[in-house]
Amino acid sequence: MLITEGKTKRILASATPQEVLLETKDDLTGGDAAKRETIAGIAVHKTAQARHVFELLNRRGIPTAYLGAESPVRLRCAACTMLPLELVTRRYAWGSYLKRDPALAGSKPHRFAELKTEFFHKHACVVPPLVPKPVQMDEGKARELYLKGGVWADGVYTDPFIRIEKGRWYLHSAKVPVDPARTLMETPALLNPEETEFLIRRIMIPVFEALEQAWAKVETAGGRVALVDLKIECGRRQRDGKLVVADVVDNDSWRIWPGADPARQLDKQLFRDGHALSEVAEKYELVARLTESFARS
Ligand SMILES: Nc1ncnc2c1ncn2[C@@H]1O[C@H](COP(=O)(O)OP(=O)(O)OP(=O)(O)O)[C@@H](O)[C@H]1O
Ligand SMILES: [Mg+2]
Known part of the structure; x- marks a missing residue:
């Protein structure tokens, strides 16, 4: 039974209470879904990527909703009440980040010694x-x-940027430097300060570090793979209210650059940039194969 259908997934009821099945569709979207294409077979690659990522995160003891694979395009997950947030962690300043911090723009990406974490409202x-x-x-x-x-x-x-100050949440344009004098509006805090800390310290940073280390071990023709940035979504597990990584992490969720070279990108940015769909499909298949090594990471 279909519970809900989004742009790239269907959520189906499971026979087991408080579990859902996440079914990936053969669809990619970009630019606020203004761009949308169906690519036959891509769901299998995306599901494999998500499985490899979740298996690694679970092994590292990071709380996730993932329970197992149900089929080549379906994952079994704990049912969650999702937070309408995009949680972004960055090792390099790139993409939309440069609109908020144009001083870091340059031909060579700026590397953050300490990971940068950002919240955006969906x-x-x-x-x-x-x-x-x-x-x-x-x-x-x-x-x-x-x-x-x-x-x-x-x-x-x-996707407004969320500025958190003394436990209160304020929305800002994500496309210009954040100026507290130019708040769009205050929005109800979705997490208390302890939960916010938990999300950053126990989820966002450990997830990024686990994947960054796993990618750094992957050798490609263009060199080892740098994890540039990553977007995750979290929810409260319905069973116990615990905050967990939910939705999926796949090749739509990150920037990955062999040899830390933006010209060698393997991720969804290729699709956003208008590369041939056959090339996009090829890269998704490659990423599904490369992430197999996460099982040994
Ligand atoms: N474990 C889970 N439990 C409950 N709902 C989930 C879970 N994982 C993902 N979802 C929800 O499934 C829906 C469908 O996913 P999909 O990614 O296709 O949506 P979308 O159209 O991209 O919208 P969104 O911007 O919210 O991701 C989303 O609303 C997502 O939050
Ligand atoms: Mg989505």
Whole structure:
């Protein structure tokens, strides 16, 4: 039975209570889902990648929703109440980060000695004069109302950056440097300060470090693979309320660069940048194969 269907997955009810099946679709999306393609066979590669990642994280004792594989395109996971957050950890300053910190832009990516962690809200923020006062809404709803011919109306902020100060959460444009004097709106804190610390110290950083170390052992024609950045999603496990890594981590979730060279990227950025779908499919298959080594990592 279908519980919900998203852009890249279906969530199905499992025969076991408090478990769900995550079924991957043969779809890739990019640019706020403005770009969307079906690539036959890619679901199998993405599922294999997610399985390899989750098996490594579970072995490291990091709390995740993953319970096992059900089929080549289905994972068995603990049912979670998802947090509408994108949790991003970075080793290098790249992509949208450079809009918030343009001083770090350059031909050679800046490497953070200490990992950078950032929270983004999955609900878009809409501000006057589009609405009487700033509000948040589901991105799908915002798209219906304010995305015309592939262009967002002025005053819509998708995936806003969250600035946390003394336990209070404030939304900011993710596309300009964060200035506390230019808060879009305050948003209810989804985590208390202890949970926020737990998420950063016990989940985000350990997940990144485990994957960074595993990738660093992978030799490719272009050199060892650098994990540049990573987005994860977390939820509260319905069974016990515990915060866990949920949804999936696959080749859509990170930037991976053999030899730390952006020109050799193997991840979904290839798709966003408009490379041939056959090349994208080939890279996804390669990443599924390379992540097999995570079992020995
Ligand atoms: N373990 C889980 N328990 C419950 N729901 C889950 C779990 N893992 C993922 N989900 C949810 O399944 C839905 C479908 O996933 P999908 O990634 O396709 O959605 P989406 O359209 O990309 O939207 P989103 O931006 O929320 O990811 C998402 O809302 C996701 O949060
Ligand atoms: Mg998703």
